[in-house]
Amino acid sequence: MGFFHKKEEANLEHHEPVITAYGDQMNDGMVQMSFTLPTTCGLESKEAAKLFVEKMGFEKVMVTHMEAISDNFTFFVVYGKTNQHIDIREIKVVRPEHPVFSFDEINEVIEKKIGRKLVVVGACIGSDAHTVGIDAIFNMKGFRHDWGFERYPWLSAYNLRAQVAVEDLVQKVVALNADAVLISRVVTQRDEHIIELKKFLDLLKNTSGVSPHLIKICGGPRISFEDAISWGYDAGFGPGTKPSEVASFIVHEFLKRAGKN
Known part of the structure; x- marks a missing residue:
C-alpha cells in the first residue's frame, strides 16, 4: 500500500452524517x-x-x-x-497515508534502516520575509511541544530562512546533495505563492546534480496536500503542522523510494 495520495472518507463522529x-x-x-x-x-x-x-x-x-x-x-x-446541507459521507480528502512517528522513533528508523543522516534544506522563497512556518519546523524548540529538525541527531537540517531566491535554493540543494527540500510561502496575494513554487520546480528540472530521489515539500497557510500534489510536489502541509509530521513523511517517502519499506 502506498504512503500517500489515498482519498479517505472524513471522520464521521457527528450526530448525523448530513449537516448544516x-x-x-x-x-x-x-x-x-x-x-x-x-x-x-x-x-x-x-x-x-x-x-x-x-x-x-x-x-x-x-x-x-x-x-x-x-x-x-x-x-x-x-x-x-442557509438551507444548504453537506453529506459528510461524500467528502473525500487527499492526505498523507502513513503513521506519524515520535522524535525517538524517527531517529531510530533513520539509524537502523538508512544508516546515515538525511539532509534536509528549508527556505522561504522569493520576496516573502515570513519565517514563522519554516522556523517552526526547523528550530530546535519546534512547535507545540514537538522538537524541530535541528534537534534531530539523524537529520542534517539547513534552514536558509527568508527571502531566498529560487536560484540560490536550487544551488544549495545541489551543493548539499539534499534528500529533501522544504519550501514555505506565507504571502499568497494574486497567487504569487503558486508562481514561485512552480518556478522552483521548473528550475530544478533544468539543473544538473539534483538527486533524482529528492523529496519536494511545500507549506504555508494557503497550501493543502492536494494543491501541492497538483503542482508537482510530493507533499504539502498547512497551518498547525508539527515537525514530526513532516519528518515522518520524509522518512517514509525516502524508504519507499529506496525500496526499504
Whole structure:
C-alpha cells in the first residue's frame, strides 16, 4: 500500500452524517460572516450589506455590526440562515497515508534502516520575509511541544530562512546533495505563492546534480496536500503542522523510494 495520495472518507463522529451550520441549536443553519463594502457608513450601506447577503442565498439576514474603516469603506458583521446541507459521507480528502512517528522513533528508523543522516534544506522563497512556518519546523524548540529538525541527531537540517531566491535554493540543494527540500510561502496575494513554487520546480528540472530521489515539500497557510500534489510536489502541509509530521513523511517517502519499506 502506498504512503500517500489515498482519498479517505472524513471522520464521521457527528450526530448525523448530513449537516448544516450550527448557531444556537442543531440544524438551524445560522451563519456569521464579515466583509467590507466600498461605501460610506450609513443606512444605505447597511441595507446594501443586507441585500448583498440575501443575493448569496441567505434568509433571515441581520446586520449586527457596521463600522467605517475609512471614508469610503465600511466593515460589516452579518448573520443569515442557509438551507444548504453537506453529506459528510461524500467528502473525500487527499492526505498523507502513513503513521506519524515520535522524535525517538524517527531517529531510530533513520539509524537502523538508512544508516546515515538525511539532509534536509528549508527556505522561504522569493520576496516573502515570513519565517514563522519554516522556523517552526526547523528550530530546535519546534512547535507545540514537538522538537524541530535541528534537534534531530539523524537529520542534517539547513534552514536558509527568508527571502531566498529560487536560484540560490536550487544551488544549495545541489551543493548539499539534499534528500529533501522544504519550501514555505506565507504571502499568497494574486497567487504569487503558486508562481514561485512552480518556478522552483521548473528550475530544478533544468539543473544538473539534483538527486533524482529528492523529496519536494511545500507549506504555508494557503497550501493543502492536494494543491501541492497538483503542482508537482510530493507533499504539502498547512497551518498547525508539527515537525514530526513532516519528518515522518520524509522518512517514509525516502524508504519507499529506496525500496526499504
